[in-house]
Amino acid sequence: MKRLNICIDIDATLTEPYYWLDICNEYFNKNIKPYEITQYSIYKVMGVSREEYFDFYNKYKLKIHTEEKVRKDGKAIVNRISKYNNIFFVTAREKSLELFTEAYLTLNKVNFDGLYVLGSHHKVDKARELNCDIFIEDNPNNAIELSEASFKVLLMDTYYNREIKENEFIKRVYNWNQIYDFIEEMKFNQKVI
Structure with a gap:
């Protein structure tokens, strides 16, 4: 049975959106x-x-x-879904923060299979490379680019992305429990584990 490849942004997606x-x-x-x-x-x-x-x-x-603090239930849900899926953190943070970011995730005991610090907001190529099934994101421009490339995007709700409308590829979510439910439903419907 197939494990889903789940790509997750860090800032304002895994973490609280207004920490700064x-x-x-x-x-x-x-x-x-x-x-x-x-x-x-x-x-x-x-x-x-x-x-x-x-x-x-x-x-x-x-x-x-x-x-910056991890969003409520973020760590617990990521660690739970990591047991049966591949977790890849894909962040636009500058490359000089790669070791720092890895240390942050490790210190906060967040499980992951890969970390990609791109130094760019353009994530479509990395999503393709990782054969991404679901991309969890907050940036409205990233959500649009990913959806236009036919990636399923779970858009973590923030005040700055409210103008983005849901469509076939973008679903707005308000918390990590909704993300968990969506992933479980997707796996059930696709008969994947």
Whole structure:
């Protein structure tokens, strides 16, 4: 019986979506609330230039990624589905964070079969290479690109991806328990284990 190849984004998918907001607000002297983050480009939400945001990110990226919390039930569900499926974390984080990211997953005791730190938001080629059956993602542009390449996407709900409509390839999910239920249903319908 076939194991599913499940690709999972990390930031705001495995982890809480607004983990960076307090640090960012303090740095830029803002008071942005999570519900105000209605677009993926953080620098636009903050009202700063792209360069100013990347200066901030480069200064605080290790702190941000160290302190981010795994979403409720994320670890438990990933570890549960990893018993019968292949788990591949596919992240757009810059390549210099690869060892750091692996250490974060290991420290948080999240099971996985592979980690791919792409340094790019374009994930279709890696999904093809991994023969991905389901891609769990939060980035609206990634969800569209993956769905246009005929990959099934579970779009983890955030304020900044609400304009994305469900279709044949994109299903909106609100928590990890829904993800688990979807995977179980998919396996049952495809008669895979």
